[in-house]
Amino acid sequence: MPDSNQQLHEQEQTYYAKASRIKYFDIVIKSGKGAILTDADGNQYIDLLSSASATNTGHSHPKVVKAIQDQASKLIQYTPAYFANEPEVKLAKQLAELAPIDGPVKVAWGNSGSDANDGIIKFARAYTGRQYIVSFTGAYHGSTYGSISTSGVSLNMTRKIGPLLPGVVKVPFPSPWYRHPDESEDEFIDRMFEAFKLPFETYLPADETALIEIEAIQGDGGFAKAPARYLQQVYEFAHEHGILFAVDEVNQGMGRTGKMWSIQHFPDVHPDLIAVGKSIASGLPLSAVIGRKEVIDALSSPGNVYTTAGNPVTTAAAIATLEVIKDEKLVERSRDLGQYAEKFFNQLAAKFDFIGDVRLYGLNGGIDIVDPNTGKGDNESATKLIYRIFELGALMITVRGNILRFQPPLVIKKEDLDRGLSIIEQAMQELKDGTIKSPSDLNEIGW
Incomplete structure (x- = not known):
């Protein structure tokens, strides 16, 4: 008899670091196909998470699987730190x-979004000769020391591990929940831009600042899109002062937002550097820093060398991933299905007063669960919802405690999407009726 979910979890608890997993549901994923996952007990789930947006092309896409198998039969690894390999040469050209x-x-290659964001810091400092880095509250850039220093989404990302990378300054991200009730959008943007400028006016010399890095649409920070005028002003400020402007596309790139890159929602903004990871190789460990030639060339080897970065198998998988995105029109599919899902969630918002806001950008977004009496985030109700959704056969998690994270694979079949949405509606109806039972470990679940 194969091991069950419970047996495997009991085995794992003896050996696996608690710092390496955010607790949600005690299941062991055994296999996946498209948008359907199967656990060690044989239960199936509609995937509404895409492995944290790392499997935009779905699970075990046949074209990606074939590319991995074909390349593995020829060459699994020889480090690009010393010699080129054919897939990484071709992929570099395509990404550029x-x-x-x-x-x-x-x-420049890396193994994860984390080291891609570290790389951005290196290239920016090398090119400008400046030290200071500006990032935003609510950001999630990764877990290496550089990327965790620029992140600002969880206290447990900084607790007990300081000192962090010096020279990093955080400014407030213009998330919608920071907008005052009586404030117009223009007033909100003006106030947030003043908060952005305050460090530069008081203690942060602009002429010693190398980089401003932003997620144009924050993912783990709550699926919040920067207002267009705000982002334009930050971009113009950067270039006015010789500061490089970088965009983290790790979570929101590769078609996730209904455009190939999230920054394309801001057509007048052209970054100097972007970080790419997660879905670039359909979840295999590969990332990239993509940047202006003169910026990338400012750093000499071995300033950004990793033994397995640009691995032949992962880059072959990435080439196949780009082919799937193009051939199956996944960018357009994300846009169209995202509009369909947004309409559905807005209908739910009219039905359930505990939905505070719906923010979808392509097949991707957040649904705020709030206390109807106060309008404040309701972490307990959001956790009850995702646990009930799990019991009903779909996988969905929360970010910021009270925001439902909606990121199904871009290949999801329409009927599976409809089933997943129906499950969400059923769970919400049960929450309204007061029939959802709280899991025993409610307070341990989530970020």
Whole structure:
């Protein structure tokens, strides 16, 4: 008899670090196909998370699987730190041509979004000769020391591990929940931009600042899109002062938002650097820093060298991933299904007063669960919802405690999407009726 979910979890608890998993549901994923996952007990789930937006092309896409198998039979690994391999050469050209960056572009490989964001810091400091880095509250850039220093989404990302990378300054991200009830959008943008400028006016010399990095649409920070005028002003401020402007596309890139890159929702903004990871190789460990040629060339080897970065198998998988995105029109599919899902969630918002806001950008977004009496985030109700959704056969998690994270694979079949949405509606109806039972470990679940 194969081991069950419970047996495998009991085995794992003896050996696995508690710092390495955010607790949600005690299941062991055994296999996946498209948008359907199967656990060790044989239960099936509609995936509404895409492995944290790392499997935009779904699970075990046949074209990606074939590319992995074909490449593995030829060459699994030889480090690009010393010698090129054919898939990484081809992929570098493709990514450079796809990048939303003006002028000649170059690529540097990594193994995860975390080290890609570390790389951005290195390249920016090397090019500008400056030290200071500006990032935003609510950001999630990764868990290496550089990327965890620029992140601002969880206290447990900084607790007990300081000192962090010096020279990092955080400014408030213009998330909608920071907008005052009586404040117009223009007033909100003006106030947030004043908060952005305050460090530069008081203690942070702009002429010693190398980089401003932002998620144009924050993911783990709550699925909040920066107002267009705000982002434009930050971008113009950066270039006015010789500061490089970088965008983290790890979570929101590769078609996730209904455009290939999230920054393409802001057509007048052209970053100097972007970080790519997660879905670039359909979940295999690969990332890239893509940037203006002169910026990337400012750093000499071995300043950004990793033994397995640009691995032949992962880059072959990435080439196949880009082919799937193009051939199956996943960018357009994300846009169209996202509009369909947004309409559905807005209908639910009219039905359930505990839905505070719906923010979808492509097949991707957040649904705020709030206390109807106060309008404040209701973590307990959100956790009850995702646990009931799990019991009914779909996987969904929360971010910021009270926000439902909605990121199904872009290949999800329409009937599976409808089933997943129906499950969400059933759970919400049960929450309204007061029939959902709280899991015994309610307070341990989530970020």
